[in-house]
Amino acid sequence: MSVILNALVDLGYILIFPGFLFCFLCGMLLCGIERKIVARMQKRVGPPILQPLYDFFKLCGKETIVPTVANKTVYLAAPIVGLAALVVIQLFIPVFNFTAFAGNADIIVVLYLLLIPALAEIFGAAATGSPFAGVGLSREMVTIISCELPLVLVFLAVGKAVGNAIGSGVVFSLQTIAAYQAENGCLLFKASMIPAAIAFLLTIPGETGMHPFDAAEAETEICEGMLAEYSGKPLAVYKLSHAVKLLTLTSLFVALFLGGLGTGILLVDGLITFFFCVVVIICVVALIDASTARLKIEQLFKYYWTVVSGLAAISLILAWFGL
Amino acid sequence: MFKKTIIESTGKSPWLFHINAGSCNGCDIEIVSVLTPRYDAERVGFKLVGSPRHADIAVVSGPVTKQSLPRVLRTLEQIPEPRCIVTCGSCPQSGNVFRDSYSVCGPLSKYVHVDVDIAGCTPKPEAIMDGLLLAAQILAEKKKTGNQEATLPNPYAPEKTAEEAKPAEEKTEEKGEA
Numbered sequence: 001m002s003v004i005l006n007a008l009v010d011l012g013y014i015l016i017f018p019g020f021l022f023c024f025l026c027g028m029l030l031c032g033i034e035r036k037i038v039a040r041m042q043k044r045v046g047p048p049i050l051q052p053l054y055d056f057f058k059l060c061g062k063e064t065i066v067p068t069v070a071n072k073t074v075y076l077a078a079p080i081v082g083l084a085a086l087v088v089i090q091l092f093i094p095v096f097n098f099t100a101f102a103g104n105a106d107i108i109v110v111l112y113l114l115l116i117p118a119l120a121e122i123f124g125a126a127a128t129g130s131p132f133a134g135v136g137l138s139r140e141m142v143t144i145i146s147c148e149l150p151l152v153l154v155f156l157a158v159g160k161a162v163g164n165a166i167g168s169g170v171v172f173s174l175q176t177i178a179a180y181q182a183e184n185g186c187l188l189f190k191a192s193m194i195p196a197a198i199a200f201l202l203t204i205p206g207e208t209g210m211h212p213f214d215a216a217e218a219e220t221e222i223c224e225g226m227l228a229e230y231s232g233k234p235l236a237v238y239k240l241s242h243a244v245k246l247l248t249l250t251s252l253f254v255a256l257f258l259g260g261l262g263t264g265i266l267l268v269d270g271l272i273t274f275f276f277c278v279v280v281i282i283c284v285v286a287l288i289d290a291s292t293a294r295l296k297i298e299q300l301f302k303y304y305w306t307v308v309s310g311l312a313a314i315s316l317i318l319a320w321f322g323l
Numbered sequence: 324m325f326k327k328t329i330i331e332s333t334g335k336s337p338w339l340f341h342i343n344a345g346s347c348n349g350c351d352i353e354i355v356s357v358l359t360p361r362y363d364a365e366r367v368g369f370k371l372v373g374s375p376r377h378a379d380i381a382v383v384s385g386p387v388t389k390q391s392l393p394r395v396l397r398t399l400e401q402i403p404e405p406r407c408i409v410t411c412g413s414c415p416q417s418g419n420v421f422r423d424s425y426s427v428c429g430p431l432s433k434y435v436h437v438d439v440d441i442a443g444c445t446p447k448p449e450a451i452m453d454g455l456l457l458a459a460q461i462l463a464e465k466k467k468t469g470n471q472e473a474t475l476p477n478p479y480a481p482e483k484t485a486e487e488a489k490p491a492e493e494k495t496e497e498k499g500e501a
């Protein structure tokens with residue numbers, strides 16, 4: 001009996017909270033808020049907050065064209081694999097002291113899972129055989145490589161800082177980090193962690209393909225790059241996973257640096273987390289998105305491997321010396 | 324349940340793809356001005372997309388030159404259904420100042436079903452906005468009826484006499500049976 005009950009609870013986690021349904025609604029809302037804020041910053045009225053939802057449903061109702069030269073299976077499976085990976089990440093990210101699936105080294109799992117959506121998109125784009133997608137996917141690969149180094153350094157710095165405090169090497173468990181923050185206050189207010197936090201915030205636009213790091217999807221020069229051949233439902237799933245990626249990365253930031261705030265009631269904690277996600281989106285992603293123009297791909301690479309990685313490395317060194 | 328949401332959303336999120344078929348660039352600039360802060364077409368969901376596969380509404384400007392005709396037709400075919408085709412400016416409707424030129428094969432309506440014509444040289448941004456909103460309504464109508472040549476009832480049409488109205492009624496009945 002309890003086996004069935006456990007399975008049902010797990011299914012609830014996967015499908016409702018913090019799994020698919022939560023990701024769908026919150027991701028779309030975040031995306032809508034981001035678009036609205038960018039519009040307000042440019043003195044426009046801006047689309048309604050629910051605009052991403054309208055876009056999603058509209059795309060669901062459109063004809064799906066599969067190019068004749070495309071590999072149909074890869075072409076159609078790629079968006080779904082990417083979305084599934086993002087939902088799985090969400091299950092590992094703690095909301096205050098609640099985690100759906102916890103492990104000893106979930107940071108490493110998250111790090112690898114974060115690659116899958118981008119990789120799936122690359123495979124899907126390669127399967128279409130479109131030259132625009134080809135240019136887009138080569139740029140996307142560079143973007144992944146650029147974002148990967150600072151991300152790893154940030155995770156190491158946070159792990160080391162928490163590990164020092166509780167006396168056990170580098171910590172790779174998000175739950176331990178959350179528990180540590182609940183006792184000792186947020187890591188964001190620790191002087192040695194501030195550069196790492198800034199580095200993580202700067203990787204969010206790169207990972208989600210926002211300005212100025214959207215060379216891979218440049219719609220004005222390479223016809224939206226990897227998405228050039230997609231239409232209808234697969235495109236809707238891609239748009240959804242881009243929105244969910246915003247949620248994943250911001251809630252990962254909240255879990256790593258602002259984890260200590262909560263009440264122990266799941267619903268309230270969920271709302272607090274979402275509120276922080278919105279703050280991060282408004283203060284960082286939307287601001288950068290509205291005020292910059294697109295970087296060239298080699299500028300992007302250089303920026304991430306010098307400035308952002310440098311910031312993360314400073315934190316790592318400080319944490320290593322126990323500051 | 325979802326069908327209704329989809330129809331509603333179709334009218335609320337029309338994505339534009341702009342095709343230049345030999346235009347003098349006047350119309351192109353005015354289309355861009357519709358997206359600027361002053362007119363802000365994004366507040367009703369319009370978005371300029373880079374690939375015809377993502378688009379719902381194709382905005383064609385220019386007199387459709389001999390060189391561009393096959394490309395225009397091919398691009399229009401690539402837009403997934405339901406789609407709307409809007410001509411912007413007088414050029415694609417009549418040829419305008421380029422009329423009777425050896426290199427012009429317009430008007431566009433000779434080749435494809437055009438849903439909305441926005442007249443003017445160049446049309447005002449307000450007129451473009453009006454035309455695009457009309458196209459968005461037609462788009463939702465097309466999704467609802469599944470008919471790719473669906474139109475909206477003309478609000479300016481003279482009132483029909485009883486005899487004229489009859490064939491239309493019969494037609495709808497036939498449809499219901501089918």
Ligand code: SF4
Nearest residue numbers: 347349412413414444
């Ligand atoms: S309608 Fe006038 S402004 Fe527009 S493309 Fe033709 S000539 Fe140029």
